[in-house]
Amino acid sequence: MQRSVFSLSLSPSVKRKLVNAGFQFTNDLLHLKPVQLSKEATLSQLEALEVLQAVRKEGGGGDAGASSSLTALDLLQKEQDLRRIVTFSSQLDAALGGGLPVGKTTEICGAPGVGKTQLCLQLAVDVQVPQCFGGIGGQVVYIDTEGSFLLQRVVDIATAAVQHCSLLVEDDEQRVAMTTFTVETILSNTFLVRCHDYVELLAELHLLPDFLSDHPRVRLLVIDSVAFPFRQHFEDLSQRTRLLNGLAQQLIAMATSHNMAVLMTNQMTTRLRGGQSQQVPALGETWGHAPTSRLLLHWAGSRRLAAIFKSPDHTGATVQYQITSEGFRDIDQSEQTHTVQSTASQRDTGH
Amino acid sequence: MATRKLKRAGVSDDMCEQLKRHQIESCKDLLSLSPVEVMNVAELSSRRASELLQSVSRAVAPPVTTALELWRQHSCFSTSLPALDRLLGGGLSRGTLTEVTGPSGCGKTQMCLMLSVLATLPKSRGGLDSGVIYIDTESAFSAKRLVEIAQSRFPDHFGCRERALQMAGRVHVFRELTCQNVLNRLDRLEEDIISTGAGLIILDSVASVVRKEFDTTLPGNLMHRSNMLSHEASTLKYLAHQFNIPVVLTNQITTHLGGQGSEGGSGFVTAALGNTWSHSVNTRLIVQYVDARQRQILIAKSPVAPFAVLNYTIEKQGICMDGQGALYEGTDPGLQPIRVQTEFNYNQTEPMDRTEQTQQ
Numbered sequence: 001m002q003r004s005v006f007s008l009s010l011s012p013s014v015k016r017k018l019v020n021a022g023f024q025f026t027n028d029l030l031h032l033k034p035v036q037l038s039k040e041a042t043l044s045q046l047e048a049l050e051v052l053q054a055v056r057k058e059g060g061g062g063d064a065g066a067s068s069s070l071t072a073l074d075l076l077q078k079e080q081d082l083r084r085i086v087t088f089s090s091q092l093d094a095a096l097g098g099g100l101p102v103g104k105t106t107e108i109c110g111a112p113g114v115g116k117t118q119l120c121l122q123l124a125v126d127v128q129v130p131q132c133f134g135g136i137g138g139q140v141v142y143i144d145t146e147g148s149f150l151l152q153r154v155v156d157i158a159t160a161a162v163q164h165c166s167l168l169v170e171d172d173e174q175r176v177a178m179t180t181f182t183v184e185t186i187l188s189n190t191f192l193v194r195c196h197d198y199v200e201l202l203a204e205l206h207l208l209p210d211f212l213s214d215h216p217r218v219r220l221l222v223i224d225s226v227a228f229p230f231r232q233h234f235e236d237l238s239q240r241t242r243l244l245n246g247l248a249q250q251l252i253a254m255a256t257s258h259n260m261a262v263l264m265t266n267q268m269t270t271r272l273r274g275g276q277s278q279q280v281p282a283l284g285e286t287w288g289h290a291p292t293s294r295l296l297l298h299w300a301g302s303r304r305l306a307a308i309f310k311s312p313d314h315t316g317a318t319v320q321y322q323i324t325s326e327g328f329r330d331i332d333q334s335e336q337t338h339t340v341q342s343t344a345s346q347r348d349t350g351h
Numbered sequence: 352m353a354t355r356k357l358k359r360a361g362v363s364d365d366m367c368e369q370l371k372r373h374q375i376e377s378c379k380d381l382l383s384l385s386p387v388e389v390m391n392v393a394e395l396s397s398r399r400a401s402e403l404l405q406s407v408s409r410a411v412a413p414p415v416t417t418a419l420e421l422w423r424q425h426s427c428f429s430t431s432l433p434a435l436d437r438l439l440g441g442g443l444s445r446g447t448l449t450e451v452t453g454p455s456g457c458g459k460t461q462m463c464l465m466l467s468v469l470a471t472l473p474k475s476r477g478g479l480d481s482g483v484i485y486i487d488t489e490s491a492f493s494a495k496r497l498v499e500i501a502q503s504r505f506p507d508h509f510g511c512r513e514r515a516l517q518m519a520g521r522v523h524v525f526r527e528l529t530c531q532n533v534l535n536r537l538d539r540l541e542e543d544i545i546s547t548g549a550g551l552i553i554l555d556s557v558a559s560v561v562r563k564e565f566d567t568t569l570p571g572n573l574m575h576r577s578n579m580l581s582h583e584a585s586t587l588k589y590l591a592h593q594f595n596i597p598v599v600l601t602n603q604i605t606t607h608l609g610g611q612g613s614e615g616g617s618g619f620v621t622a623a624l625g626n627t628w629s630h631s632v633n634t635r636l637i638v639q640y641v642d643a644r645q646r647q648i649l650i651a652k653s654p655v656a657p658f659a660v661l662n663y664t665i666e667k668q669g670i671c672m673d674g675q676g677a678l679y680e681g682t683d684p685g686l687q688p689i690r691v692q693t694e695f696n697y698n699q700t701e702p703m704d705r706t707e708q709t710q711q
Contacts, residue, residue: 009387009390009396009397010390010396010397011390011391011393011394011395011396011399011400012390012391012394013394014394014396047396050396050398050399054396054397111626111629111683111685112626112629112630112632112652112683112684112685113629113635113651113652113681113683113684113685114683117654118654121654141415142418146588146630146631146633147446147447147448147588147591147592147633148447148633148654149654150440150444150447150633150654150655151418151421151422151425152425152427152440152441152444152655153440153654153655154418155422156440156655184419186418187417187418187419187422188417188418188419189417190417190418190419191415191416191417192415192416192417192418192421193412193413193414193415193416194413194592195413196413196585196588196589196592197585199378199379199382199383199411200411200412200413202382202383202408203378203382203407203408203409203410203411203412204408204412204413206382206404206405206408206412207405207408207409207412210405211415225630227630228581228585228630228631229585231581231627232578232581232582232585233582239383242385243383246385246386267627267630268626268630269626269627270625270626279626299682299683299686301682302680302681302682323657324657325657
C-alpha cells in the first residue's frame with residue numbers, strides 16, 4: 001500500500017523534514033528505528049517516535065484487519081448487552097424500543113415549554129435506578145447551557161422515582177439496593193456543569209473523556225440545550241456548521257467508547273417555505289445528521305405529543321404524554337383510546 | 352472568560368508567538384478550530400495538538416459540581432404570594448430568567464415594583480436584604496408608587512418614613528430608551544451589580560424598545576432582532592448565574608394570526624417577541640384580565656410548576672391574591688391565548704388590542 005507521508009497526522013514542519021530527507025511514502029518508514037530516523041531526517045527523538053507510531057497506527061488497520069473487524073453477529077450480541085434507560089412512560093419506551101439507547105446519541109426537539117427539559121431531568125434520575133429494578137444504576141453528567149436545570153424539580157422527580165421503586169420491593173437484593181437509592185444519592189450522582197457560551201461548551205467536551213475515565217459509572221450525558229449557545233454570536237454560519245460537526249463527532253465517539261447514552265435538546269425555528277411558515281428544528285440541515293435518533297415533542301392544542309422522526313431501527317410513532325408533579329408520564333388510561341385516533345389524524349397533518 | 356488570552360491559559364510563550372502569526376490570541380479563537388486546523392497552525396502532531404487543546408480547555412471550562420452540593424445552598428426569592436410561591440417551589444428561582452407578560456395596564460409594572468420592595472426587605476422578613484437594579488425602558492417606573500406599596504404592604508416595617516426612603520435608595524433605576532442603550536447597560540451591568548450589591552435585576556420591558564425600533568416587515572430585520580434578543584438573554588443568564596440572583600423581565604402581547612391555533616383561522620392575542628425568545632426565558636408568567644377588577648396570573652412555562660391559574664387584584668399594597676389557584680389545561684407558552692380588557696376599550700392605547708374580540 002503506497003501512502004504519502006503527507007497524509008499522516010503529523011505537524012507540517014515534521015512532514016517537510018521527512019520529505020527533504022527522502023521519505024515519500026509510509027513504506028519507506030516502516031522498518032526504521034526511532035534513533036536512526038531522528039539522525040536521517042534531523043528530527044528530535046521524540047518527534048521521530050511520534051512519526052513511527054503514526055505510521056504503525058495507519059498501517060496496522062490493513063494487516064490486522066481480521067481482529068479489528070466485527071461480524072454483525074458480534075454487534076448483535078453487543079447491542080443486546082447494552083441496556084436501555086427507561087423513561088417511566090411505557091408508551092414512549094415502546095416507541096423507542098425499550099427506552100433511551102445506551103451508546104447512541106439522541107436529540108429532543110420541541111417548542112418552548114413542551115417538556116424537553118422535563119424529559120432530560122426524568123432520564124437523569126432514571127439512569128440511576130438500580131439494576132435489580134430494571135435500571136442500569138449509572139451516573140449522569142448534565143451540561144446546562146440555558147439555566148433551566150432547577151434543583152427543586154429534580155428533587156420532585158427523584159422523590160417520585162424512589163417512592164415508585166420502594167413500592168416494588170420484593171426480595172432482599174432489592175431491599176439492599178433501596179438503601180443506596182435515595183434522593184440524596186441521586187443528587188450526588190448528578191454531575192452538573194453550567195456553560196454560558198459555546199466556547200465553554202466546546203472546552204468542557206474536550207475535558208469530558210478524562211472525566212469519564214475517572215467516573216466509569218457515568219451512563220448518560222445530557223446537553224440541554226445544544227441550540228442556545230449556538231444560536232447567537234455567529235456571523236459566519238459556515239463556521240457554526242463546522243463546529244457543530246466536530247461536536248457531533250466528539251459526542252458519537254464518547255457515546256461509543258464510554259458506553260453511555262448522549263441526550264441533547266434542540267430548539268425549534270421558523271422556516272418560510274413557499275410562503276408558508278413552518279416550525280423546524282434549529283441549527284440547520286447538516287446538524288440533522290448528527291444524532292442517531294431524533295424525538296420531536298410538540299403541542300396539539302393542549303395535548304403534548306412525542307413523535308419519533310429519525311431512528312435507524314424503529315418506524316415513526318407518535319405517543320401522547322403528560323408532565324405531572326412526579327415527572328414525565330403516560331397519559332391516564334381512560335384517555336388512551338381517544339389518543340390513538342387523534343394521533344393518527346395528527347400524523348396526517350403533521351409537520 | 353472565553354476571551355482569555357492564551358498566555359494566561361498556561362500556553363508557553365513560543366507557542367503563543369506561533370499562534371499569534373495566525374491571528375489566534377484568545378482561548379476562544381483556539382477552541383473554535385478543529386483539531387486538524389490546530390495541528391496546522393501550531394505545527395504539532397495530533398497528540399500534541401490535542402494536549403494543547405486539553406490544557407486550554409482546562410482554563411476555560413466551568414467546574415463540575417454535583418447536584419447535592421447545589422441543593423445544600425439552594426434558596427428561592429419569595430414573591431410574598433403564598434399560593435404562587437407554593438406552585439413555583441418556594442418563589443422565583445435564583446439564576447434564572449422569569450418573564451411576566453400581559454396586556455398593558457394589567458399589573459406587570461406593579462409586579463416589578465412589588466418585587467423591588469421585597470428584595471430590599473431583611474432576610475428575616477423573607478427578603479434578600481439587597482439592592483435592586485431596575486432597568487426601565489418605558490418610563491413607567493414610579494418612585495411614589497414604590498414607596499406607597501412598601502408602606503401599605505408592610506406598615507409595621509416601613510412605618511417610619513425614614514425606612515421607606517432608605518428602601519427607595521436601594522432601588523437603582525436606569526432609564527434606557529433605545530435598544531443600543533439597553534445593550535450597553537447590560538454589558539456594564541456586572542459593575543453595577545457589584546457596586547450596588549444588587550440581589551435582583553428587573554428589565555421592564557424587553558419588548559418595548561425592540562418592537563419600537565425593528566420593523567419586522569422589512570427583510571433581515573427579524574433575524575437582526577432575534578440575534579439581539581438572544582444576546583440580551585445570554586448576558587442576563589450569565590449574570591443571573593454568576594451572582595446567583597433572580598432576573599425578572601416583562602414582555603408585551605401581540606396578535607397571533609391563524610395557523611396552528613386550535614381555534615383555527617382567526618387570530619388571538621399571545622406573548623410577543625416570537626418563538627426563539629420563548630425558548631430563552633426559563634419561566635413565563637402571563638397576566639390577563641378577567642373583568643374590570645379581577646385579573647389572573649397564569650404559569651405558562653415553568654420547569655417546576657404545573658400549568659396553574661391564580662386570581663389577583665391590584666390594591667394599594669400591590670398585588671393581592673385570593674384563593675389557592677387551580678390547574679388549567681395548558682398549551683404551547685408561545686401560543687397561549689391571553690385575555691385582554693374588553694369592557695373599557697377607551698382605556699386601551701395600543702392598536703393591536705383591536706383584535707381582542709376574537710377572544711371568547
